[in-house]
Amino acid sequence: QVQLQESGPGLVKPSQTLSLTCTVSGGSISSGDHYWSWIRQPPGKGLEWIGYIYYRGGTFYSSSLKSRVTISVDTSKSQFSLRLTSVTAADTAVYYCARRVVGTTVTNSWFDPWGRGTLVTVSS
Amino acid sequence: QSVLTQPPSVSGAPGERVTISCTGSSSNIGANYGVQWYQQVPGTAPKLLIYDNNNRPSGVPDRFSGSKSGTSASLAITGLQAEDEADYYCQSYDNSLSGNWVFGGGTKLTVL
Numbered sequence: 001q002v003q004l005q006e007s008g009p010g011l012v013k014p015s016q017t018l019s020l021t022c023t024v025s026g027g028s029i030s031s032g033d034h035y036w037s038w039i040r041q042p043p044g045k046g047l048e049w050i051g052y053i054y055y056r057g058g059t060f061y062s063s064s065l066k067s068r069v070t071i072s073v074d075t076s077k078s079q080f081s082l083r084l085t086s087v088t089a090a091d092t093a094v095y096y097c098a099r100r101v102v103g104t105t106v107t108n109s110w111f112d113p114w115g116r117g118t119l120v121t122v123s124s
Numbered sequence: 125q126s127v128l129t130q131p132p133s134v135s136g137a138p139g140e141r142v143t144i145s146c147t148g149s150s151s152n153i154g155a156n157y158g159v160q161w162y163q164q165v166p167g168t169a170p171k172l173l174i175y176d177n178n179n180r181p182s183g184v185p186d187r188f189s190g191s192k193s194g195t196s197a198s199l200a201i202t203g204l205q206a207e208d209e210a211d212y213y214c215q216s217y218d219n220s221l222s223g224n225w226v227f228g229g230g231t232k233l234t235v236l
């Protein structure tokens with residue numbers, strides 16, 4: 001079955017750019033039914049959806065983060081990536097990549113499976 | 125503050141039934157968007173438990189069930205087991221400017 005694995009630096013300095021990559025295995029990233037998402041969870045807090053990308057490159061971002069977020073895809077490597085600019089301590093979180101599965105309508109969708117997550121700390 | 129509101133904690137003894145509520149508004153659950161539920165054991169990634177209001181993925185025990193009415197949804201767990209102790213999150217779509225795919229703040233289930 002499909003598995004996802006996040007990778008990237010665990011420590012980023014304030015004002016710099018956070019960059020993470022998610023590698024998809026056990027299935028095709030080019031499946032027409034799925035979208036590839038990033039979700040984060042600050043320590044001890046709840047989940048926040050960041051955005052998603054379709055394998056052909058179409059993207060959609062959270063309104064609260066869209067000025068700082070870019071998600072890209074490399075189908076040849078079965079990878080998609082997250083860039084978050086101008087980070088602050090508030091961006092410290094466990095970052096998860098997940099597959100967004102579309103149900104009967106585009107707005108009715110869910111996240112399954114998830115990667116194991118990677119902790120990114122923003123600190124000087 | 126989360127768009128979807130959940131109680132911070134619930135508890136129950138082994139074998140009992142517990143429910144976790146998820147309250148939204150007319151821009152999400154009340155707009156007839158589907159509700160999902162995830163289980164997160166501390167230190168691990170969330171796992172899909174219920175999708176599209178009341179559907180269980182393969183492998184999820186039928187002790188878990190979901191329902192939706194108006195602007196709220198609920199997750200019910202019957203025959204509570206020690207392994208059910210975890211955090212539970214609801215998720216839906218929101219058509220306002222506050223974000224699009226939204227989660228509840230999470231509920232910590234303690235098995236007494």
